[in-house]
Each structure stands twice: as structure tokens, then as C-alpha cells.
Amino acid sequence: MALNILLTGGAGFIGRWVAKRLLKDGHSVWILDDLSNGRESNIEEFYNEPNLKSFIRGSIMDESLLTDVFETNRFDICYHLGASINVQDSIDDPRTTFNNDTVGTFYILEQCRRHDVKVVFMSTCMVYDRCTEEAGITEEHPTKPASPYAGAKISAENMVLSYNYAYGLPTVVIRPFNTYGPFQKTGGEGGVVAIFINNKLAGKELSIYGDGMQTRDLLYVEDCARFVVEAGYSDKVDGQIVNAGLGRDIAIKELALLIVQNEELIRHVEHIHPQSEIQKLLCNSDKAYRLLGWKPEITLEEGLLRTEKWIKDSGWT
Template identity: 55%
Template sequence: PLKPTSPYAASKLAAEILAQSYYYSYGLPVVTCRPFNTYGPYQKYNLEGGVVSIFVRQTLNGDRLEIFGDGTQTRDLLYVEDCVDFVYTASRSEQAVGQVINAGSGTDISIADLAKLICPDASKIHLVDHRHPQAEIPKLLCDNSKAHSLLGWEPKVDLESGIQKLKEQLQELCV
């Protein structure tokens, strides 16, 4: 059973249920797409979310990378081009209608390991004492098996390549 741990999570679940109700009540073809943590060019890097963009920008600027907590929390990161491909593929599939389908890489990485991957200078990576709110998810890993079985979809851009593309885009914008 789904148990949202924050008002934000509950609002996302409520939106899914509302959309599904149109499918069941009126036959409106609805596909519920659940892309996991999406990152890539033009992602805002000054918000609470968007850890990949935040770390890349901080690295390019020579700033410290601050990890809130111990860095063991994990995320499944999906490059934006793969996300777009997933949504497009799901929207064109008759088999997807009425389904809830996850999209992610199927691999998670700890925030500490992500920082090390992005920033070669370990002295720039700092843990910040932080008590996570109850809603903080310690491990987020996508089961994308339904996307594969129903749609034949799999992500194409690995994390290292996606980070490199993001670095290049931010360098062009002179962050």
C-alpha cells in the first residue's frame, strides 16, 4: 500500500488517483508516469531538489559541495532525454493505458558517492550536520520492470555521460 510521508507526496498520489478516476469513469486514456529523480541541461540549480545540477554548478564554480546528513541516502537518477523518451513511449502505447509505470535507471547511488563522482577534489566535499525530516526517504530505487515489459523501454544515458552533458551545458552558460 502507498503511504505518503509528506503533504507533497500525498498531493502527487492524489493527482494520480484523480487521473485514474477519469480512466475508470469515462474511459479517458490515462497513463500514470512516475519518472524518478530527473536531471539534465536547464534544470534549475538553486532549489532544494536537483542535487546533480547543484553539485555540478558548485564544482564548476570551485565551491564547496554540502551534503546534508551522512550522505548515505540514495537516489535513482534519470537523465532528462530518457525521461522524455519514456513519457513519449508511454503516451503512444495502448498497453500502457490505465497503468502506473515507473521510469528510472534501476540503479541507485548514495549522495556521498554522487558528490565524489562529480567533484574530483574530495577536500571540497563537506557533510553538514542535518536532521532529516520524517519525510526524507533514505533509499530511492526504481523498479522499472513494467516500463521494460510493457513498453520495451530502458534508459540509454548512463549517469557518468549525463553528468558530462550537464557539465558541458553549464560551462556554455558560464555558471
């Protein structure tokens, strides 16, 4: 059944892949993005798609705009990906992150409550405390708001779940682990994979914070988008928190070596905000498989090859 879908943050890195998947599945999609993180060029290839109903350049902080969008259109699902996503920025300027990630989410929730629209809320693995179990981090793992970004996301998560409990609104909190792939920014705001590959292609050194032994569970973006979309389709995850990751972690030092293949091109630098560092992140996605039948399909090695080829071919920065 074709659905009407509002996608906030749809011009962002993960958002554009979610948009692509939704359009491929035959749904009508409205994208709302203020382009503070996203780029309109990310979604230009969809402009000739008849099911892309509108690109609305605007902010989730604009309540009158949201009111107009929700009253003018009838949505079945709101995939809420719009957010401030940079950990370091959140430490330097917590107000902006809190407003966008917590207050903005509240504004979305209020519209979805009034119009009975399911909410899929994009959270983050950065809400978790470090991994201490060999089986990886499950949804019951302790949280630790080590940055205002994580704190704002946990606050928003609780509001999202409260709307399920208090109003019976279908809502789900999803926590993808560190996502990478084509269309991720390669500059300071980008992810570690994109930055490392871009530096390699530019003949620059790869800088690692601290000793580089901190680990990340790296999820290829198309696997992530498939997870995001499936969480909207299924009522089995309503009222739930669900993780998604590769189920394999790698030390940042090892990742750099895997990408550049030369230890001499790797240098260690002092961490800007060491207090926000999570030493070990390893995802347990059993719940996603149990409830959604989702599991990752792209290995880290394959994902790195695809990402490098894309950055090289596109001249992306």
C-alpha cells in the same frame, strides 16, 4: 500520424525536453505554463518551429482559461507536467502544492473528460516508501506520503486513475525517478546533480544533508522525456502506473565524490526536513520495458559529463 498535443508545464526542465521530442516526432504542440517553475528561455529555440502552435502563459488553476484553450483547439493527448515540485516548499506551504498538484490536476481531468483527450500524468518517485528489495521499486511497492508534495501527487494519481475506471478516459500515471540534465535549475530549487556540478564549477563546497548515505536513482532527462512521450503514444499503459529509472542507485555522498573528486570539498549539514527524506530509491523499470519497450540509454557517468559540459558552456544558473 501527427497528433495535436497540449503540454502543461512545457517551459519547465523536463517539459522543454518533452516538447523537443514531440516536435521532433512531427506533432502539433501547445504549451501551457505560468512560469512559476519554468522559464520562457527554455523553449525559445522552438519558436521558429511551425508545429509549436502556441505558448500560453497561464495557470492550470485558471478554469476559464482551460475552458477556452480546450474549446478553441482539438487535442488528442494532454501531457500534464504542470505542478509545484519542491518537497521543502510543500512542507512550508502545503496549500499551494495541494492546489496546484491536486486541484489543478482535477481541472485538467475535467476538460479532458469533456473533450475525450488522453491524459499522461507526471507523478514522482517521491510517493514511494524506501526501497527494501534488491530488484528495486516496482509499481506495486508501498507508497508513503512523507511530504505534502508526495501526498498531493498520490491524491492526483488516484483522481487520474478514477477517470479511467469511471469514464473510460485513457489515462496513465507515470513515475520517473530523480531526473537530471541540461536546463535543470542549479540553485536551491534545482536537483542535486545540477547544484553539485554548479558548485564545483564555481569552486564552492558541496553540501550534503546528513550522512549522505541516502540513495537516489538518477535518470538522464532525455531518457525521461522519451519515456514520457512513449506513454502517450501507447494504449497498452492506459489505466496503469508506470515507473522509469536508471535501475542503479548511488549514495549522495558517492555522487558528490564522483562529481568533485575531492572529499575535502564535501561538507555535511543538518537536514532541513529530515522527516521527508527517503533513505533508498532504486527503480525497477521492467513494466516500462514490457509495455513500452522503453529502457534507459544514458549511463550516469555519461549523463554527468553531458550535464557539466552544458552548464559550463551555457553559463546556466
